[in-house]
Amino acid sequence: MAKPKYKRVVLKLSGEAFLGKLSHGIDLTAVSGIAREIISARKLGTGIAIVIGGGNLWRGREILTNKEPILDRVTADYMGMLATIINALALQDALEKLGQPTRVQSAVEMEKIAEPFIRRRAVRHLEKGRVVIFAGGTGNPYFTTDTAAALRAIEINAQVFLKATKVEGVYPADPFKNPNVKKYDRLTYMQALRKRLEIIDTAALSLCMDNHLPIIVFNLFKKGNILKAVKDEKVGTLITGG
Helix, strand or coil: CCCCCCCEEEEEECHHHHCCCCCCCCCHHHHHHHHHHHHHHHCCCCEEEEEECCCCCCCHHHHHCCCCCCCCHHHHHHHHHHHHHHHHHHHHHHHHHCCCCEEEEECCCCCCCCEECCHHHHHHHHHCCCEEEEECCCCCCCCCHHHHHHHHHHHCCCCEEEEEECCCCECCCCCCCCCCCCCECEEEHHHHHHCCCCCCCHHHHHHHHHCCCCEEEEECCCCCHHHHHHHCCCCCEEEECC
């Protein structure tokens, strides 16, 4: 089996990836399929840490974009953190049912269901071959799970930030609305910032740029893409310093 290019990665999954055929909630069949893809990459020997969004359970931003928000932003963000913890537990269960030891570490302490985030402990889990799922975002409101993924990747010395999406990579416009747009194969951090591409939030992009952490944006729903990204085969869009 080919060796991976990256020995340690952070994989960012959107909560929507857990929807499967549902309009809301968690499709456990879809989660199991994602777990199988993660395990196929883990078998190469790559240390894999994961950050999951919570959009399948809670979309606080949609409520807050109303002209007169009926919910406080901080409250909405904390509710979103709880949604990511629910998703993390679902993925942990799916991975362990397939024989992959997994640990959930939460930025919001919940000692009965998850470990608190402790950097050294997370690194040790990865060294022992466990998948680590970072839940609860950064533990602070006003920060997205993209930013949490970038932050955790830097903290654990990951070599790349894998951003799994529902499209093939980064485009100049929405490919669902304009099917004629062409995907970027490569971008620099500054190009992504200047073009205001919405594939990843500005805070996360800036963190990656300041710490020279490459980003690969790719389609989660194509079988084998996580494995390809770990092996550095041509997939998605690569964002680097140049």
